[in-house]
Amino acid sequence: MSDFTRAEVCAVAVAEAFRGDGEMLASSFGTVPAIGARLAKLTFEPDLLMTDGIASAITNVPPVSGPNGEENIVESWLPFRTIFDLLWSGTRHVMMVASQIDRYANQNFACIGPHEKPKAQLLGMRGAPGNTISHRTSYWVPNHSSRVFVEKVDVVSGVGYDRAAELGERSSRFHCIHRVVSNLGVFDFETPDHRMRLRSLHPGVSLDEVVENTGFDLVIPDEVSESRAPSDEEVRIIREVLDPEGLAAREVS
């Protein structure tokens, strides 16, 4: 087996989250999600749309540290207004960060504590309410702990399955929380009542470690699988093309 890091396992897990998306805008926030989405595009999902992070869709795949002197090949203009149109039309899969997430995928990155007077103001609602009710959404958690995986989030920015169910079938028909990738494992909601399930443990992570660091009861399958190890080619792409400066290691140690 080849030599790989935890961050590289996470990047491959992110890439796997985008598998099957085809011609969709893949939006990602955070270093590892950016590497993973680009890895998917360079390997098994070549049709993914991606932006330069400003207002253009580009066909080339630059490293996450920024342009490497190579000029971007712009394929279309995507100012924020077009991004809003695109997300409402459903042609997007976003991977956002969760500061808190509960068992039904209610996500918070708005603030910690009561909204009237928060203990810590974070990003604000941003696009989470609209994203989660409009198109496929996944989450990235670089520091899996019971402070992030909580019984109850302080504020619901991204809509979870219990809340979506309350809206009824019609209003929630575009709601889909696909994966949660953390530094310890991969999680999904493929259970009868859409409670969070352990999908795989990253190599070297024990089930106890995940359970201890999760603030609610996960659905644990009888046989727990291991997250896919990066192939030699994937490791090469990550190290030589996507993250030559090793920025992912700052997010996941």
Added chain:
Amino acid sequence: MDKRTTEKEAVAELESGMTIGIGGWGSRRKPMSVVREILRSDLRELTVVSYGGPDVGLLCATGRVKRLIYGFVSLDSIPLEPHFRKARQAGGFQASELDEGMLQWGLYAAAQRIPFLPTRAGLGSDVLKINPDLKLVKSPYEDGEELVAMPALELDAAFIHMSRADVRGNGQFLGPDPYFDDLYCMAAKRRFMSCEKIVDTADLSKSGSFHTLKIHRAMIDGVIEAPNGAHFTECPPDYDRDEAFQREYAATAKDPEAWEAFKARYLDLESEAAYQEAVRAR
């Protein structure tokens, strides 16, 4: 028609308690020279509508905001705006936090002079809890779908910053994104556009294709020539964000003494010209 005016004259039209919209996005192409003029005024109790950046941070830090209508406040390269955070954590104003798409819808409804626009965004999230005045609307058609009725965000005044303009109020963005600046103007009773440079109308098409002429003169009441007026936010292609200055500004949120020094050096000045001079003298 010559609509040229100054930051001072434009801000003199405002009154405490008004609702103002500020164009741009985060720390990008913000009408900062106008924001600085507001800081020189005695305006208070403002309701501010913004895709927020340091405009919001400065107005919060100086106690001008009664209510903020926003989806986020960010300095982009510094994801969390520290002065805004500090004011929020002190519970200093009413925080009407929305999904960022809802904000566009509110401006667009006001622009069209209709009471609301329906959207799926907000359903199921705490946006509805935070903003108890928001109501749902049921589709009158067979589907009967329930949606959020995003109310029109009617503005007393709007301020935007463009790359180029003529004296009649035609405006041009030369950067990558028009943001929602046209909607702010269309949603407002009084509309002011600052710009890097005023040029002859015939020269507008020389600096960019006609697609960049997003602001037309029927949207604008006053034009303010403000070179470097978006400082320290970015205004490409004329200039990038002044990251060093932004870091200095951000750091003052943690240190009251540093904030007082920053204010004395850059904000408690008699004019925008004095600000630009202080920036050059760094």
